[in-house]
Each structure stands twice: as C-alpha cells, then as structure tokens.
Amino acid sequence: MKVFKPQNIFLAVVFVILYLPIIYLIVYSFNKGEYMTGWGGFSFKHYGELFSDNRMIEIVIDTMIVAFLSSLIATIIGTIGAFWVYQSKNKPANSLLYLNSVLMVSPDVIIGASFLILFTAVGISLGFTSVLLSHIAFSIPIVVLMVLPKLKEMPRTLVEASADLGATNYQTLSNVIIPYIQPGIAAGFFMALTYSLDDFAVTFFVTGNGFSTIAVEIYSRARQGISLEINALSTMMFIVSLILVAVYYFISNNNSKKTRGAR
Amino acid sequence: MSAKKLFYTIPYAVWLALFVIVPLILLVFQALTNQSGHFTFDNFAAYLSSGTYLRMTINSVLYAFLITAITLLISYPTAYFLTQLKHHSFWILIIILPTWINLLLKAYAFIGLLSKDGTVNSFIQLLGAAPQQLLFTNASFILVSSYIEIPFMILPIYNALTEIDPNLIQASRDLGANSWTTLKKVIFPLSLSGVKTGIQAVFIPSLSLFMITRLIGGNRVITLGTAIEEHFLSTQNWHMGSTIGVVLVLAMFITMYLTRDNKKKGGRR
Numbered sequence: 001m002k003v004f005k006p007q008n009i010f011l012a013v014v015f016v017i018l019y020l021p022i023i024y025l026i027v028y029s030f031n032k033g034e035y036m037t038g039w040g041g042f043s044f045k046h047y048g049e050l051f052s053d054n055r056m057i058e059i060v061i062d063t064m065i066v067a068f069l070s071s072l073i074a075t076i077i078g079t080i081g082a083f084w085v086y087q088s089k090n091k092p093a094n095s096l097l098y099l100n101s102v103l104m105v106s107p108d109v110i111i112g113a114s115f116l117i118l119f120t121a122v123g124i125s126l127g128f129t130s131v132l133l134s135h136i137a138f139s140i141p142i143v144v145l146m147v148l149p150k151l152k153e154m155p156r157t158l159v160e161a162s163a164d165l166g167a168t169n170y171q172t173l174s175n176v177i178i179p180y181i182q183p184g185i186a187a188g189f190f191m192a193l194t195y196s197l198d199d200f201a202v203t204f205f206v207t208g209n210g211f212s213t214i215a216v217e218i219y220s221r222a223r224q225g226i227s228l229e230i231n232a233l234s235t236m237m238f239i240v241s242l243i244l245v246a247v248y249y250f251i252s253n254n255n256s257k258k259t260r261g262a263r
Numbered sequence: 264m265s266a267k268k269l270f271y272t273i274p275y276a277v278w279l280a281l282f283v284i285v286p287l288i289l290l291v292f293q294a295l296t297n298q299s300g301h302f303t304f305d306n307f308a309a310y311l312s313s314g315t316y317l318r319m320t321i322n323s324v325l326y327a328f329l330i331t332a333i334t335l336l337i338s339y340p341t342a343y344f345l346t347q348l349k350h351h352s353f354w355i356l357i358i359i360l361p362t363w364i365n366l367l368l369k370a371y372a373f374i375g376l377l378s379k380d381g382t383v384n385s386f387i388q389l390l391g392a393a394p395q396q397l398l399f400t401n402a403s404f405i406l407v408s409s410y411i412e413i414p415f416m417i418l419p420i421y422n423a424l425t426e427i428d429p430n431l432i433q434a435s436r437d438l439g440a441n442s443w444t445t446l447k448k449v450i451f452p453l454s455l456s457g458v459k460t461g462i463q464a465v466f467i468p469s470l471s472l473f474m475i476t477r478l479i480g481g482n483r484v485i486t487l488g489t490a491i492e493e494h495f496l497s498t499q500n501w502h503m504g505s506t507i508g509v510v511l512v513l514a515m516f517i518t519m520y521l522t523r524d525n526k527k528k529g530g531r532r
Contacts, residue, residue: 036375114286
C-alpha cells in the first residue's frame with residue numbers, strides 16, 4: 001500500500017527516465033533489423049559484426065592500453081603528490097591542493113585546447129603519446145584526492161614505532177605506510193581508470209588523425225547515423241561499467257570495514 | 264631529509280608545472296597574440312565588437328541557465344524523496360550508475376529515439392499525428408543535456424540532505440511546524456550548500472559540452488564549447504579559439520564565485 005505514495009511514483013518516473021535510453025540501446029543491439037525502430041526479431045548478428053570489425057577491435061585494445069597505462073602512471077605520480085601535500089603541513093599545502101584541483105574543475109574543452117597548444121609547442125606529435133600524456137595528466141588529481149585522506153588518517157605513532165624499532169625510511173615506507181594507504185591507492189587507480197575510459201573531449205582535441213579511442217570512434221560513427229554495431233558495443237561497455245562499479249564499491253566497502261575494525 | 268623531500272617533489276611538481284600552469288599560460292598567450300606572434304588585444308576587441316560572438320555567448324549562458332534550472336527542478340525533489348527511503352544509500356547508487364556510462368553512448372541513444380524515423384516519431388504517428396523534426400532542435404539539445412546532468416545535480420543535494428542533523432527536523436516538528444514549513448525553513452536552507460555544488464557541477468559543463476550540440480543540436484546550437492572546438496579543430500584559428508577559452512574560464516570563475524559556500528559568514532554570527 002505504502003509503495004504507491006506520490007513521492008515514490010515521482011521517484012519511479014525519474015528512475016525510468018534515467019534508465020530508459022540505456023535499456024533502449026541494449027535492447028536494440030539484439031535487433032535483427034538495421035535501425036533502432038521496428039523489431040525484426042532477436043539476433044546476435046550485430047555482435048558478430050562487432051567481433052569481425054578489425055578496426056573497432058584495434059580501437060578497443062588501444063583504449064584499454066591507454067586506460068591501463070595512464071592510470072598506472074597517474075597512480076604512482078598522484079601517490080607521490082599526496083605524500084608531498086601531506087608533508088607540507090603549513091600554508092603551501094592548501095595552495096598545492098588548489099592547484100591540484102584546477103584540472104578537476106576546468107571544462108574539458110579548456111583542458112583539451114590548452115594541451116593541444118602545449119603538445120604543438122613542445123613538438124610532441126599527436127597520437128598515442130599525446131593521448132596517453134593527457135590521460136595521465138587529468139587523472140593525477142583524483143588519485144591525490146583519494147590517497148590524501150588515508151595518509152591523514154594514518155596514526156603518526158605507527159610511523160614513529162617503525163622508526164623506533166630500527167626500520168630504515170625505505171622499510172617504513174614499504175612495510176608500514178604503503179600497506180596502510182593501499183586502499184586509497186586502489187580507489188585512486190580505479191577512478192583514474194574510469195576517467196580515462198570515460199573521456200571524450202580531451203582525447204578528441206589531442207588525438208590527431210591516426211589514433212582513436214572508443215569514445216572518439218563512437219562520435220565519428222554517430223555523426224554518420226545509426227549502426228546497431230554501436231549498440232552492441234554499448235551493451236558490452238555497460239557490462240564493463242557494471243563490473244568496474246562493483247569492484248569500486250567492493251574496495252570502498254572493504255575500506256570502511258577495515259577502518260571500523262581497526263577502531 | 265632534503266634529498267627525500269626532493270624525491271617527493273619532482274614527478275608531481277613536474278606535472279603541476281607542465282600540465283596545470285604552462286597550458287593555462289599558453290592559452291592566455293595565444294589569446295593575446297596574433298598570427299605573426301605579436302602581442303595584441305585585437306582578439307578580445309574582435310570578440311567584443313562582433314555581434315555573432317556576443318550573441319553566441321549570451322545564448323550559451325541562457326542555454327546553460329535553462330539546463331541548470333530544469334535539472335534542479337527535477338533533482339531537488341528526487342534527492343529529497345530519496346533520503347526518505349529505507350535503503351537510500353542503495354538507491355543513490357542506482358541514480359549515479361548511469362554516469363559511469365560513456366556520455367557519447369547516451370547521446371547516441373537519443374539520436375535513435377528522436378530521429379525522423381526514430382522511436383518517438385513512430386509513437387507520434389501511432390497516435391495519428393504527422394512526424395515531427397525532433398532531432399537538431401534547441402529543445403532536443405536542452406532535453407539531452409538535462410538528462411545527462413541530472414545525476415550530477417542529485418548527488419550533491421542528496422549528500423547535503425543526509426548531513427542534516429535529524430534532531431533539527433524533530434525540533435521543528437515539536438515546535439509545531441508542519442512538514443511544508445519544516446522543508447521551507449529548516450531543510451532547504453540547510454541543503455543550500457549541496458544545491459550550490461550541484462549548480463557548479465551542471466552550469467559549467469553546460470557551457471562547454473560541444474559533442475551534445477554537434478550530435479543532438481545539429482549546427483543550430485552553438486555554445487562556448489562548440490565555438491572553441493570549431494576554432495581549434497575546423498578553422499584552425501587558435502588565437503580566437505583561445506580568446507573564447509579565456510571567456511569560458513572567466514565564466515567558470517564567475518559561476519564559482521556566485522555559488523561559493525557562505526558557511527564561514529554564517530559562523531561569524
């Protein structure tokens with residue numbers, strides 16, 4: 001009875017609106033016909049087209065390589081950056097954090113355009129390298145923001161105890177600090193991964209002619225009209241997003257459980 | 264100690280310098296030079312004296328304003344009703360899940376829905392009306408942009424609402440306020456910081472989403488973002504593109520200033 005309160009109906013409508021376009025895409029990926037109207041029967045043929053489309057497979061692999069490499073490098077640099085912000089306890093830390101968030105609040109077109117000017121000025125040719133560098137660059141701030149709270153919450157006594165017990169700086173870092181902040185690093189890595197996979201605008205600016213990522217390819221194909229191969233691709237990407245979300249929430253849930261247990 | 268500090272500093276400092284500070288300087292430099300590399304204010308003069316550029320800017324701000332207003336109108340009640348659900352932390356997850364799906368795919372879905380022989384038009388024909396031009400209109404651009412931005416508005420409002428001390432709401436009820444008065448006088452003012460964050464998260468991207476204007480708005484809608492993209496990638500006039508870029512950055516700062524958090528002011532009382 002209580003389920004049919006007007007506010008729940010409002011919520012239900014919002015949920016339906018949010019998911020309708022996505023479900024619509026997925027349903028039509030199984031259409032026998034060629035368009036997103038009319039139902040010609042159930043078929044996997046567009047998945048067949050997708051898997052025999054060598055150009056698309058190459059782009060998917062390139063996108064994965066860029067995403068993985070950029071998140072890995074961004075995680076390393078971002079973690080180092082978080083240490084720096086953490087160590088500079090006084091005023092500079094705030095201005096550092098302010099600079100850190102510039103790339104998070106800037107509109108994508110500004111990042112894309114200014115990186116394009118940068119790469120041209122420095123003489124880096126547009127393609128894989130420029131896309132990889134850009135993805136590393138815009139993923140670093142999120143890693144810093146994910147690792148920093150873990151560093152701040154780490155008890156000072158832990159580090160002091162390690163030093164008292166005769167550990168070298170390196171041993172303290174690798175055996176005490178890194179394991180403690182590791183959940184933050186993992187969360188940062190996954191956020192960087194999704195940033196990279198999700199980006200269109202910045203890549204579009206710095207990609208040049210030869211190199212393409214999934215988002216850029218979808219854009220250029222979508223401008224030519226409907227192709228249900230893209231629907232098939234979006235279904236696959238939807239599943240990947242679901243897995244990433246599940247992994248991310250598994251990590252963050254584990255985090256909060258561990259902190260709760262430690263207390 | 265200093266060697267250790269140096270190790271911390273180098274990679275991150277290089278990133279800060281090369282990818283945060285230098286690109287912004289280069290953008291401003293491009294905006295302040297002409298084709299032969301001489302320092303000039305001509306680009307800004309051209310921008311300010313051109314009816315086309317100014318009209319485009321005003322239109323872009325108007326569109327962003329409309330998109331923000333529509334998004335807010337839908338998101339506030341959604342966030343509010345969500346907090347009253349039993350498992351609201353699960354439901355908010357369901358709300359933000361679509362943001363993990365590539366924006367291009369969502370725009371692409373709307374091409375299928377709104378095109379001349381798309382699903383919405385077949386439905387209209389089923390009702391006996393003539394098919395309409397839905398895609399490549401101003402309305403379709405606003406619709407799709409609002410659709411994409413809604414979760415980004417709901418999330419900060421939801422966060423602000425869940426941070427409200429339930430005792431305050433209880434106190435308001437005990438003092439005889441009905442639920443509408445409580446909402447108006449207690450809950451809404453306390454959730455204002457979330458609303459402001461939401462406006463920032465929606466308004467600024469709405470000024471710059473060039474892929475939506477291209478795919479859904481056709482070439483009818485030109486926002487600041489579209490203009491920048493066009494100058495950089497089509498007409499190759501980087502100087503003018505950078506000038507519009509500087510205008511967009513200014514618009515961003517103004518938005519952030521207008522929607523800044525006033526919490527400190529309140530604390531002083």
